[in-house]
Amino acid sequence: MINGGRRLVGAVDISGAKNAALAIIPATVLAEGKCRIENIPDIRDVRLMMDIIRHLGASVKQVNRNTYEIDTTYIASETVPDAMARKMRASYYFIGALLGRAGKAEVAMPGGCNFGVRPIDQHIKGFEALGARVRTENAVIKATTRELLGGAVYFDLVSVGATINVMLAAVKAKGLTIIENAAKEPHIVDLANFLNLMGADVRGAGTDVIKIRGVDSMHGCDYSIIPDQIEAGTYMVAAAATGGDVLIRNVIPKHLDSISAKLVESGVQIEEFDDSVRVTANGRLLKCNIKTMPHPGFPTDMQPQFAAMLSIAEGTSIISEGIWDNRFRYVEQLLRMGASIQVEGKAAIIEGVPQLKGAPVRADDLRAGAAMVIAGLVASGTTTIEDIHLIERGYENILGKLTALGADISRIQDDDDTPARVIPMVSSL
Numbered sequence: 099m100i101n102g103g104r105r106l107v108g109a110v111d112i113s114g115a116k117n118a119a120l121a122i123i124p125a126t127v128l129a130e131g132k133c134r135i136e137n138i139p140d141i142r143d144v145r146l147m148m149d150i151i152r153h154l155g156a157s158v159k160q161v162n163r164n165t166y167e168i169d170t171t172y173i174a175s176e177t178v179p180d181a182m183a184r185k186m187r188a189s190y191y192f193i194g195a196l197l198g199r200a201g202k203a204e205v206a207m208p209g210g211c212n213f214g215v216r217p218i219d220q221h222i223k224g225f226e227a228l229g230a231r232v233r234t235e236n237a238v239i240k241a242t243t244r245e246l247l248g249g250a251v252y253f254d255l256v257s258v259g260a261t262i263n264v265m266l267a268a269v270k271a272k273g274l275t276i277i278e279n280a281a282k283e284p285h286i287v288d289l290a291n292f293l294n295l296m297g298a299d300v301r302g303a304g305t306d307v308i309k310i311r312g313v314d315s316m317h318g319c320d321y322s323i324i325p326d327q328i329e330a331g332t333y334m335v336a337a338a339a340t341g342g343d344v345l346i347r348n349v350i351p352k353h354l355d356s357i358s359a360k361l362v363e364s365g366v367q368i369e370e371f372d373d374s375v376r377v378t379a380n381g382r383l384l385k386c387n388i389k390t391m392p393h394p395g396f397p398t399d400m401q402p403q404f405a406a407m408l409s410i411a412e413g414t415s416i417i418s419e420g421i422w423d424n425r426f427r428y429v430e431q432l433l434r435m436g437a438s439i440q441v442e443g444k445a446a447i448i449e450g451v452p453q454l455k456g457a458p459v460r461a462d463d464l465r466a467g468a469a470m471v472i473a474g475l476v477a478s479g480t481t482t483i484e485d486i487h488l489i490e491r492g493y494e495n496i497l498g499k500l501t502a503l504g505a506d507i508s509r510i511q512d513d514d515d516t517p518a519r520v521i522p523m524v525s526s527l
């Protein structure tokens with residue numbers, strides 16, 4: 099429940115990147131040893147990942163809130179059970195990682211946010227190029243190989259997931275793998291750095307050609323995950339939308355360039371420091387047009403939050419979705435709050451209104467949920483958001499962080515639909 103209308107003021111520390119952590123945790127399977135990983139975000143998806151890796155036989159020790167030691171010396175299974183795989187998109191990274199480790203993987207078709215059809219043909223094409231045999235039986239993906247051999251992989255489109263999955267499979271394949279038309283997101287680079295510390299030979303991550311020379315064995319290492327670009331962007335937009343003044347700490351400002359550029363276009367001031375950015379907004383925001391694209395383009399995972407902000411900006415903004423077929427379902431919720439938005443195919447036309455009004459809404463998915471939080475923060479009156487477990491998949495301690503910035507936000511019902519009760523604000527949420 100959010101009582102809106104308060105400016106966000108103060109400083110917020112950004113957690114480690116969800117999408118990097120969700121690739122790096124499965125990657126530990128490739129080592130036979132202990133990895134100590136810091137800056138892992140304390141979010142639901144990470145806990146699910148840890149459950150999977152424990153199930154496979156790894157020993158997992160949580161050293162503190164954001165640091166884990168994962169020992170993969172003994173891996174006893176190559177199967178990720180249905181119930182675990184379906185809860186999360188990134189469970190499919192165990193296909194690449196287990197193929198690399200054991201030459202065999204069985205993982206149920208993954209779940210995740212519903213943005214329309216989410217095919218995995220490019221992942222499969224990549225595994226096959228390395229000599230694996232992949233088939234799908236009863237919605238379970240089964241991949242096997244006697245020996246992975248380096249090969250040439252040309253992706254038909256830029257896919258973060260396929261790039262990561264093929265990198266995981268290729269690091270221990272015999273010979274050279276060349277991935278062309280690779281994704282360039284910061285977490286691809288983070289994964290490559292992690293793999294190289296474990297003894298792999300990965301070059302070119304962050305460009306569209308990645309070259310991987312297979313190695314025979316890999317070992318444990320100590321690593322710290324990069325800050326979450328999307329969590330940072332979400333707080334930047336929340337600060338801007340509420341006319342606030344917030345220092346966003348523990349970020350890599352370069353990763354925020356496309357987000358900062360659009361905020362500046364909307365009349366927001368951004369000051370960059372070494373590892374923080376300050377976001378200040380005064381007066382009414384201005385319209386801007388956005389098209390989502392693979393990195394370094396504007397991230398699709400930031401468009402719902404911008405839509406919430408642009409709902410109250412002056413003028414008409416157009417958001418074009420360039421990655422997913424169906425990523426405007428949340429618009430219906432913003433309409434309930436008085437926004438004026440028309441969706442035409444893969445574009446949303448947003449006519450700024452002076453004010454949103456609090457209403458009961460739901461989180462359709464993770465980032466749609468973040469957009470509802472931003473809308474609730476700027477709206478007059480009270481907004482209640484249902485299905486907040488989807489938000490908690492990807493935002494560490496969002497209630498605590500927003501409360502510290504002056505928001506009036508509280509959890510009024512447990513995730514498992516137990517009867518409503520007010521749970522006091524605690525940092526362990």
Ligand code: UD1
Nearest residue numbers: 117188216217218219220221256257258259260399421422
């Ligand atoms: C990842 C992110 C997600 C983000 C997305 C785009 C994780 C866990 N999730 O998702 O938050 O929204 O990147 O930045 O990191 N495609 C195919 N065939 C494939 C694979 C993808 O056609 O085999 C298409 C998809 O349908 C989509 C586009 O490629 O249209 C991009 O998908 P992809 O980059 O793979 O997204 P994910 O890795 O699933």
